Amino acid sequence: MSIGLSVLGSTVVATPAHAVRMATVPLASTMTTAQQVASFWLADEAANLKNATPYTVRTAVGAERLSTDIVPDGPPRTVVPPLEGPPPQEGRTPTTWGKVFFIGGDGLPHWCTGTSMQSKYRNVVATAAHCLFDIEAPMGALGKWVFVPGYSEGTTPFGLYVGKLGTSHYDFDDIRDFDRDYAFVNVYHGVVQSSPDVLTNAGALGANVGGQGLAVNQPVTSTVDVLGYPAGPNPDGSRPYTGETLERSTGSTFATRFTALRADRPVGVDSPFTGEGALGSSWLIDYASDTRTGYLNGITMSVSDTDGDDRYDTGISPYFDSELVEVYRYAIAQWTGFAVR
Template sequence: MRRKLIALGLGFGLAGATAIATPAQAEVVASVPLHGTAAAAQQTATFWLADGGANLRNATPYAVQTSVSLTGPATPPVPDTKPGSTAPIVPPDGVTPMTSGKVFFVGGDGQPHWCTGTALQSQYRNLVATAGHCVLDIEAGEATQSQVVFVPGYADGEAPKGLYVAKQAFVHYDFSVYDDLERDYAFMTVYNGVAADAAGVLSDTGRLGDNAGGQGFAWNQPTASSVRLFGYPAGPHPDGTRPYTGEHLHQSTGTTSWVSAPELPAERLVGVNSPFTGEGSLGSAWLTHYDVSGKLGYLNGITMSVSDTDADNRYDTGVSPYFDGETATIYKAAATSWTGRLV
């Protein structure tokens, strides 16, 4: 029914979605509540941390819209504003940045899943970026995924920097209403992190940015740029091989170019050569001007899907929406939103 209504031109928003109506943001920013109260967020934290994090370990990589067919764009898009950026968060002395992690959630099928997510610079050090359809359920028609959390530095079932329950998501209005996949990204504010003791009692571990750092953010950057991808790929290539398990963070480096995905349809996308498979790597960070020693750079893309462009039955290209001035508007709205403590 949802698809039919959109096809008839009767667009409608997600339940609970609110358009931000300042002049600069009108018809661009939609905010979606994920956990409106600390009590609800505490229940979600307990769900994921109970039994030694059993639900974290048992979650499977999200397998919705993991691959697409690509072509070159008929006409390269023209940026809508000047290029811009915000600097990364450098964590306190002695703290190594650990900005990549997993976004866990319960999907429309009632099962626990995960995508990749990234901690970002923000006023309150509480912001995470991931693929939009890892937060809003475009397949089942539900308003949002449920019980959404972020675990930076996830490896082998461990949450070394704590678990951060998402409070609110900020997405493009066109994605929230029309499933516009050229806008398939989300910025989530999260509560302070929590950990659970042997008795299941939650304790506060502090703000995400203080514990893990935060990548910078860049928009309207030129293509043909080198970016470094960070993600947790897990699924198979079309030939059935499985080079990744999803238990550890992987990285790759490639050069970006304009691409289109007519089947979506989406004409204004960016591709990068990368061997990542789709499942698990949805939401992977594309970092430009990455400093290897400091482990910080500028987020300039997010994997929304992957593609096999040379028909050899192995994925070779990651796909991201282009981060333009409207993306920056959404990011800035999210980056100034306060969350606070969970316990």
């Protein structure tokens, strides 16, 4: 049976071979909790945002480049991004990319990269699943999860968006299958701190910054643009990135293989990004610089030094297939509402 998905005028048609089980995790389930989470990050001139460090869990893996292809489990499909994004706000160009902040298993504030996605309610953020689930604990989500598009040095130029519900593939949460290391998080309308201890509604995420499209079952032999906030060191100790600004690299994709993690179909891309900070970076095909939009076709779950020169040269992502579409379909159907009115 074909299932139609309407996304602001665009359609994805999915014919899954079998039902996909989702792993959903509540984040801030009530408006009161959402306000408490927002205040945690914004209090004391955003001290907790400023003090957060790049997440260091599963940032690098030993990988081998393969010359084989990956066989899709269905036909190629796409969800197109909006033809036009939101207008500039006070001279600022909206950006779908930003940092997702959370409390790690060590009790400290950390961040990964996240991306606003095209969705029915304009409330979906894509990132790596292990930037949502605490894989160092038996189960459960990372705490106080928020997304800040365009983040820089404690500022929230387009608002702060508190996560309400996170969704990934059941196999990631259940058996740590890293072929499913992707997640979509529904966020409340954004908030800004209009004065100390006062939060004001900033509107829906997609209305403020736009959203990226989605592409699945694509050929591995493609070129993608990787966008994220790398910050960590190379194995040789060099630090080419600071994590303070959005970085972009362009490279070819290829099949990979590694044994350290459970994964049958990981994809690699030529990219010099270091792992810390770059976890959750978006891989876009058909990226257009003028609209700053494309089709999400990968998410960095780790990086690798495949040639042994002590510098990372490869980003690693799960292959985006028909089962990912089902997870995405579930996420975009979830309404979140307001954190403050």
